[in-house]
Amino acid sequence: MKIWMKYLIGITLGLVAAFILPLDSLQGSSILAFITEIVIRIGRYTLIPLLxxxxxxxxxxxNDAKLIGKTVLWTVTVIVISSLLLTILGFIAIVVVKLPRIPIITEKVSQATTLDIQGMVRSMIPFSSIDSLSEGSFLLPAFIFAMIVGAGCCMEHSNLKPILSLTDSLSELFFNVSTLFTDLLSVGIIAIMCNWTIQFRDIIKSGVFTPLIIMLTVIFIVVAGGIYPLLIRLLCRGGKPYxxxxxxxxxxxxxxxxxxxNLTLPINMRLGKEKLGIRQRTNGFAYPLFSIFxxxxxxxxxxxxxxxxxxSYSTLNIEFFDMLWISGTAFLLSFLLGGMPVGGTFIALTVLCTMYGRGMETGYLLLKPAAAIIGSFAALFDAATAMFGTYIVANNTKTIEKHRA
Known part of the structure; x- marks a missing residue:
């Protein structure tokens, strides 16, 4: 059975389970949350050694194929342009479409969330290189260590053939193990879907966030079904967007x-190789960078x-230059979310509200009930960017196997 069919069956069973099982109680919710956490841990289990x-x-x-510079240039360019494109699209969409106001709520404010940029920089280069492999959320330290080791192998590889052979074998081994775990995740997705459905059902019942959800859905269809395929037509000779x-x-x-x-990364790497024929040299380089940045x-x-x-707070229109500041700040904040694979979107919104001030410091509380849903949409856009973006990089560096392209 094809992997997409397994996942579709899994989400169908999860949807049914959410409606027929008594999971609304405190004990039922606790058990479901525990199972979901275990499933996600299993999904991430082999990610660091694979990366x-x-x-x-x-x-x-x-480096051996003299493609390192071209691959870096294409990867960085596509990451920046895709982020800028989505930022502009968000700017245009919300200026053109005025969504209904959200009722003001009164909630006690907890300690303000901040982005510890200095801490992120420190974590990129820990005191011990081994420590870079122990962080399961922030993938950049492990990736940097891999780049350093890979660069070391390029300097004098005539005496390193046994190590390169072992590393290649380990890469293939963990790819196979990751493939096994992504198959197992098709069963675990039942719990994930069940947990998500219960949260989503409560949000839809309120009706408060339905216009926002519809808007994000329409934008995603336009991006994934139109804009990204068009970019492949324009940038990739012989590209196959669909x-x-x-x-x-x-x-x-x-x-x-x-x-x-992070949970999506090993699946992207697997399907990039199996369905799109993206070679390991691009698969192991571009996908992690897209996932992080x-x-x-x-x-x-x-x-x-x-x-x-x-x-929701004001009937006044936002000034054009304020909109530019909001968009530019959101654009820059997006590059700092690599250490927050879950919940980073709502944290960025919290930081933006705090930075903007003018009575908006606690405005993020209006969307707190929908934090998981807006995080889902952000992850959905980012998954599309990673898949389409890596394909563009591979196509333009000619690292796609011909018999699959």
Missing amino acids: FFSGIMAVYRL KVLSACIVPFITAFFSGDT ARGGSALVVIISFVVIWR
Whole structure:
């Protein structure tokens, strides 16, 4: 059975379970949350070794093929342009469409959330290189370590053939193990879907956030079904955009219902290789970078959410230059969310409200009940960006196997 069919069956069973099982009680919710957490842990279980060994071989092979500079340039360019594109799209959408106001609520404010940029920089280069492999959420330290080791292998590899052979074998091993775990996740997605449905059902019942959900859904259809395929037509000679879109089914399911960008990464890497024929040298290099930095979906959702909050508090229009500041800040914040694979979108919204001030410091509380849902949409946009973006990089560096392209 094809993997997308397994996942579709899984989300169907999860949807049914949410309506027929008594999970609304405190005990039922606690058990379901525990099972969901275990499933996500299983999904991430082999991610670090897969990223590490694949990253080493990616750098070595890209350098050996004299493609390292071109791949870096294309990857960085696509990440920046995709994030900027989604930011502009969020700006245009919320200016053109005025969503209904959200009723003002009174809630006690907890301690303000901040982004510890200095701490993030420190964590990128820990005191021990081994520590970089122990962080399960922030993937950048492990990726940097892999790049350093890969660069070391490029300097004098004549005496390193046994190590390169072992590393290549370990990369293949953990890819196979990751494939096994992504198959198991098709069963675990039942719990994830069940948990998500219960949260979503309560939000839909209130009706308060339905216009926002509809708007984000329409924008996603336009992006994934129109804009990204068009970019592949323009940027990729012989590109097959709807083949890429068909490969996105499982990543879309995983990203949207888990809201976890790290959980989606091994699935992207698997389907990028199996369905799109993206070679290991690009697969192990571009996908992790997209997962860490290409968070334009968060920028789009944050911009729309912030303006909804503003319009709920005030009948005045936001000045054009204020909108530029909001959009630019959301764009920059999106690059700092790599250490927050879950919940980063709402944290970015919190930080934006705090930075903007003018009585908006606690405005994020209006969207707190829908925090998981807006995080789901952000992860959905980012999953599409990673899949389409990596395909563009692979196509333009000619690292797609011909018999699959």
